[in-house]
Amino acid sequence: MDGAVQGRVDGVPSAASFSQGHFEWQTRDARSTVPADSIVAIIRNEHKDEDEDSLLYLKHSEEGGESARLETLKLSGLASLPGYSSLCHGRPSHLAASVQLHVIVSTLSGTQKASSFFQQAVKPLLSQLRPEGHYAVHETESAETITRLARTVFLPQALAGIQQTIILMSGDGGLVDLIRVLAEAPAASTLVRPVVCLVPMGTGNGLANSTGLLADSTLGLSRLVRGSPADLPAFCVRFPPGSMYVTDEGRGREPVAAAGVYGVVVVSWGLHASLVADSDTAAYRRFGADRFKMAAQELLQPADGSASHSYSGSLVLVQAKGKEEEEEEVVVVVDRPSHMYVLVTLASQLEKGFTISPASAPLEKQLRIVHFGPVPSERAGELMALAYAGGKHVDQPEVAYAAVEAVRIRVAEPDERWRRVCVDGRIVLLPDQPARRENEQDEAVQEGQLEIRLSQRQFCQLVM
Numbered sequence: 525m526d527g528a529v530q531g532r533v534d535g536v537p538s539a540a541s542f543s544q545g546h547f548e549w550q551t552r553d554a555r556s557t558v559p560a561d562s563i564v565a566i567i568r569n570e571h572k573d574e575d576e577d578s579l580l581y582l583k584h585s586e587e588g589g590e591s592a593r594l595e596t597l598k599l600s601g602l603a604s605l606p607g608y609s610s611l612c613h614g615r616p617s618h619l620a621a622s623v624q625l626h627v628i629v630s631t632l633s634g635t636q637k638a639s640s641f642f643q644q645a646v647k648p649l650l651s652q653l654r655p656e657g658h659y660a661v662h663e664t665e666s667a668e669t670i671t672r673l674a675r676t677v678f679l680p681q682a683l684a685g686i687q688q689t690i691i692l693m694s695g696d697g698g699l700v701d702l703i704r705v706l707a708e709a710p711a712a713s714t715l716v717r718p719v720v721c722l723v724p725m726g727t728g729n730g731l732a733n734s735t736g737l738l739a740d741s742t743l744g745l746s747r748l749v750r751g752s753p754a755d756l757p758a759f760c761v762r763f764p765p766g767s768m769y770v771t772d773e774g775r776g777r778e779p780v781a782a783a784g785v786y787g788v789v790v791v792s793w794g795l796h797a798s799l800v801a802d803s804d805t806a807a808y809r810r811f812g813a814d815r816f817k818m819a820a821q822e823l824l825q826p827a828d829g830s831a832s833h834s835y836s837g838s839l840v841l842v843q844a845k846g847k848e849e850e851e852e853e854v855v856v857v858v859d860r861p862s863h864m865y866v867l868v869t870l871a872s873q874l875e876k877g878f879t880i881s882p883a884s885a886p887l888e889k890q891l892r893i894v895h896f897g898p899v900p901s902e903r904a905g906e907l908m909a910l911a912y913a914g915g916k917h918v919d920q921p922e923v924a925y926a927a928v929e930a931v932r933i934r935v936a937e938p939d940e941r942w943r944r945v946c947v948d949g950r951i952v953l954l955p956d957q958p959a960r961r962e963n964e965q966d967e968a969v970q971e972g973q974l975e976i977r978l979s980q981r982q983f984c985q986l987v988m
Contacts, residue, residue, distance in 0.1 A: 526541065526543060527541050527542075527543065527605075527606060528540060528541040528550070529541065529601070529602050529604055529605045530601065531599065531600055531601030531602040532598075532599070532600045532601055532602075533549045533551075533556075533597055533598070533599060533602075534597055534598050535598065536551050537551065537552075538550060538551050540599075540602050540605060541605065542560065542605060542606060542607040542608075545559065545560045545561070546558060546559055546560055547560060547563065547579070558579070558581050558597070559581075559741070561740040561741050561742075562581045562582045562583070562584070562740070562741050562742060563579065563580070563581045563611060563742070563746070564580040564581060564582060564594070564649065564742050564745045564746050564748075564749055565580055565611055565612070565613045565746060565749040565750055566578065566579045566580070566599065566608065566611045566612040566613070567580060567612075567613065567614070567652055567653070567749075568612055568613065568614050570614065575600050575601065576598050576599065576600045577598075577599045577600070577602075577603075577612065578596050578597070578598060578599070578652060579596065579597040579598075579599050579611075580594060580595070580596055580649065580652065580749075581594075581595055581597070581742075582594060582595075582645060582741060582742045582743065582745065583595045584741065591637060591640070591641075592641065592644065592645060592743070593644035593645055593648075594644065594645040594646075594648045594649055594745075596648075596652075611750075613749055613750055615653050615654070616653075616748075616749060616750075616751070616752070616987075617752075618689045618719045618721070618752075618753055618987060619650075619653050619654055619689060621654070621656060621658070622687065623687045623688065623689050623719075624681060624686055624687065624688045624689070625650075625654065625658070625659035625660070625688075625689050625691070626659065626660045626661075626662060626673075626677070626678070626688065626689070626690045626691070627642065627646065627650075627659060627660070627661045627662065627690075627691040627693065628662050628664065628670060628673065628690060628691070628692050628693060628694065628698065629642045629661065629662065629663045629664065629693050630664045630670070630692075630693055630694030630695070630698050630725055631663055631664050631665075632664065632667070633693075633694045633695045633697075633698065633725040633726050634695055634725050634726045634727045634729075634809070634812065635727070635809070635810065635812050637725060638693040638694070638723075638725040639663065641693065641723070641725070641743070642661070642693060645743075645745065646691065646693065646723065646745070649745060649748070649749075653749065664694075667771070670694070670698050670701040670702060671701045671704070671705055674701065674702045674704075674705035674706065675705050675708075678690065678702065678705070678706070678718055679705055679706055679708065679709060681716075682706065682709070682715050682716050682717065682718060683709060683713060683714075683715060685714070685716050686716060687716060687719075688716075688718040688719070689718065689719045689720075689721065690702070690718050690719070690720050690721070690984075691721045691723060691748065692720050692721065692722050692723065693723040693725050694724075694725050694726060695724065695725060695726015695727060695728065695729060695949065696726055696728065696729065696730050696731050696732075696788070696789050696948045696949050697726065697948060697949040697950060698726075699720065699722065699731065699788060699948075699984075700786075700787055700788070700947070700948040700949065700950060702718075702720070702983075702984065703758060703786050703787070703788065703983045703984065704782075704785065704786060706718075706983040706984065707782070707784070707786045707981070707983060708782070711981060715983075717982065717983060717984050717985055718984045718985075719753045719984070719985045719986075719987060720756070720984050720985065720986050720987065721744070721747070721748045721751075721987045722737060722744055722986065722987075723743060723744040723745065723748070724737060724738060724743065724744055726949075727809065727812050727813045727815060727816075727875070728813060728816070728874055728875040728949070729875065729876070730789040730790060730871050730873060730874045730875065730948075731788060731789050731871060731986075732744060733871075733872075733873040733874075733875060733876050734789070734871035734872045734873045734884065734886060735886040735887065735986065735988060736886060736988075737988075738876060747987055747988060748987060751987040751988050752987065752988065753985035753986065753987050753988075754887055754985060754986055754987075754988045755887065755982050755985055756788060756887060756982065756983075756984055756985060756986040757788070757870055757887060757888070757889045757978065757979070757982065758786045758787065758788050758870075758978075758979040758981070758982065758983060759786065759787055759788070759791065759868070759870060759891060759976055759977065759978055759979055760784040760785070760786055760976070760977055760978075760979040760981075761784065761785045761786075761787065761791055761945075761947055761952075761974060761975070761976050762783060762784050762785075762974060762975045762977075763780050763785060763945075763952060763954070763974050764954065764955060764972045764973065764974060765955070766955030766957075767779075767780040767952050767953065767954055767955060767974075768780060768952065768953045768955075769950065769951070769952055769953075770801065770944065770951040770952070770953050773804060773805045773806070774801065774804070774805075774951075777953070780952060784979075785947055785952070786979060786981075786983070787947045787948040788870060788871075788948060789869060789870060789871045789874070789948045790867060790868070790869045790870075790871065790874060790880075790946065790947075790948060791867070791868045791869075791931075791945065791946065791947050791948075791976050792865075792866060792867040792868070792945065792946045793835065793837075793863075793866045793933055793935065793944075793945050793946075794835045794863050794864055794865045794866045794867075795820065795823060795824075795832075795835075795864050795865045795904065796865060796867050796946060797944050797945055797946035797951070798819075798823055798833075798941070798942070798944060799816055799819040799820045799823055800816070800819075800946045800949060800951065801944045801946065801951045802819045802822070802823065803815040803816055803818065803819035804949075804951065813875045813876070816875065820905075820908065821905075824901040824904055824905060825901055831901070832864070832898075832901045832904065833942060834862040834863070834864065834897075834898040835862060835863045835864065835866075835935075835937065835942055836861060836862045836935070836936045836937055836942075837862070837863065837933060837934055837935040837936045837937065838857070838858075838861075838933070838934045838936070839857075839858040839860070839863060839866060839895065839931070839932075839933055840855060840856070840857050840858065840931070840932040840933075841855070841856040841858065841893065841926065841928050841930075841931055842854070842855055842856075842928060842929045842930035842931070842932070842977075843856060843926065843927070843928055843929060844927070844929055853929055853930075858895070858924075860897045862897065862898055863895060863896070863897055863898070864896055864897060864898050864899060864904060865894065865895055865896050865904075865907075866893070866895045866931075866933065867880060867893065867894045867895065868891055868892070868893045868928070868931050868976045869881050869884065869891070869892060869893075869894070870884065870888070870889075870890070870891060870892075870978075871884055872884040872885070872886075872915075877912050878911050878912055879911055879912075879914055879915035880894055880911055880915065881894060881915070881918075881925075882914065882915030882918060883925075883927075886988070887986070887988070889978060890927055890978075891927070891928050891929070891930075891931070891976070891977075891978055892925065892926065892927050892928065893924070893925070893926055893928050893931055894917075894918065894923065894924070894925050895923075895924050896922045896923045896924065897922070899922055903922070907920060907922065907923060929977065929978070930975055930976060930977040930978075931975070931976045931977075932973050932974070932975045932976075933945075933973065933974050933975075933976075934972055934973040934974075935954050935972070935974075938956060940953055940956070943955075943956070945974065954972070954974065955972070957972075
């Protein structure tokens with residue numbers, strides 16, 4: 525092997541090297557390899573009298589996906605290997621003994637693999653990184669578990685100045701639930717923002733795909749060890765009075781009590797919101813990310829042979845002024861009475877390979893909108909397929925794509941099915957006739973318009 529270094533692997537004399545995307549070692553009897561993109565980290569031995577580090581990697585089952593377990597190789601005498609030092613880490617600061625550590629295992633997220641992945645991978649990893657233990661594990665019992673934990677544990681500790689790290693084994697929705705509660709803190713309060721280590725277990729995993737957490741095959745574990753906290757930008761959606769959260773697979777309703785709902789990935793109305801809402805059932809979720817394509821197909825080609833729906837309403841964009849403009853913001857009214865696709869995002873991808881906003885950079889504080897009007901179903905399918913081709917849909921003449929400071933939408937639909945809005949996977953139903961909200965200063969919101977704008981507040985940090 526070129527560039528091999530003599531040492532020991534699991535106590536056996538070996539010639540080892542990093543080559544062609546693998547860690548390889550040759551003993552007298554056999555040659556073995558570990559894919560480089562499955563390596564979580566090399567953990568330095570903190571005992572000076574022992575020359576043995578631990579290479580941790582994720583071994584996937586033949587089925588792939590989240591069915592994987594953490595494996596360990598004991599290495600000695602190999603520190604001079606090229607590439608070794610870049611993988612070598614001690615305990616990261618966000619897992620220090622002084623930090624309150626919580627693990628949330630979202631049992632119902634995605635294809636429901638979080639519990640087994642915790643037992644087979646995350647728990648063994650923490651035994652290496654946090655040998656003293658002292659962390660709390662919370663398994664979700666319902667869709668409200670994370671909200672309850674945030675309100676009873678995470679928010680009070682943040683307000684008390686306690687440093688917290690939350691290993692969140694869920695989809696984007698779990699992070700949204702956490703942020704929604706942290707946003708209840710008064711804006712003037714001193715909040716020690718929790719550090720979130722996302723181990724993506726959802727179906728879309730837009731944030732994880734957009735920030736590179738899924739760039740390797742460790743499902744976020746390499747970032748948990750080798751990453752560092754970074755500010756996570758958020759947007760705020762102001763809904764008109766009378767708006768309701770849709771719960772229990774479309775059967776339940778809960779009032780949107782807060783004046784502002786916060787998110788970190790996407791807000792949509794039209795085709796995207798409808799397909800997310802329609803596919804949010806146990807029957808669909810078992811298909812993983814394919815559920816979105818299945819729901820989209822049914823919306824674009826209804827079983828009764830009718831045309832796909834055109835969403836009636838008005839759309840207003842607020843953009844930053846140009847260098848020669850006197851006003852701070854420029855308001856652009858989209859001259860179109862109906863729409864098919866309206867999506868505002870901070871992220872580049874909504875699921876693996878689906879690049880909805882190719883200009884968006886990880887954790888960039890810039891909203892962008894993708895929108896187009898009614899087109900034939902076949903053409904809509906073609907545009908969505910181009911999003912899977914590196915985001916080439918934004919180059920098509922039907923599609924408008926722009927950076928925005930804010931977006932305002934007023935929906936004019938009598939049927940509640942077409943008044944649904946998606947905020948990071950959660951569905952909000954807009955009122956047919958908005959109610960009045962006491963102390964609401966914004967007349968446009970009172971009159972039924974929703975507004976999306978970048979939040980000036982930040983609620984947590986994400987390990988990147």
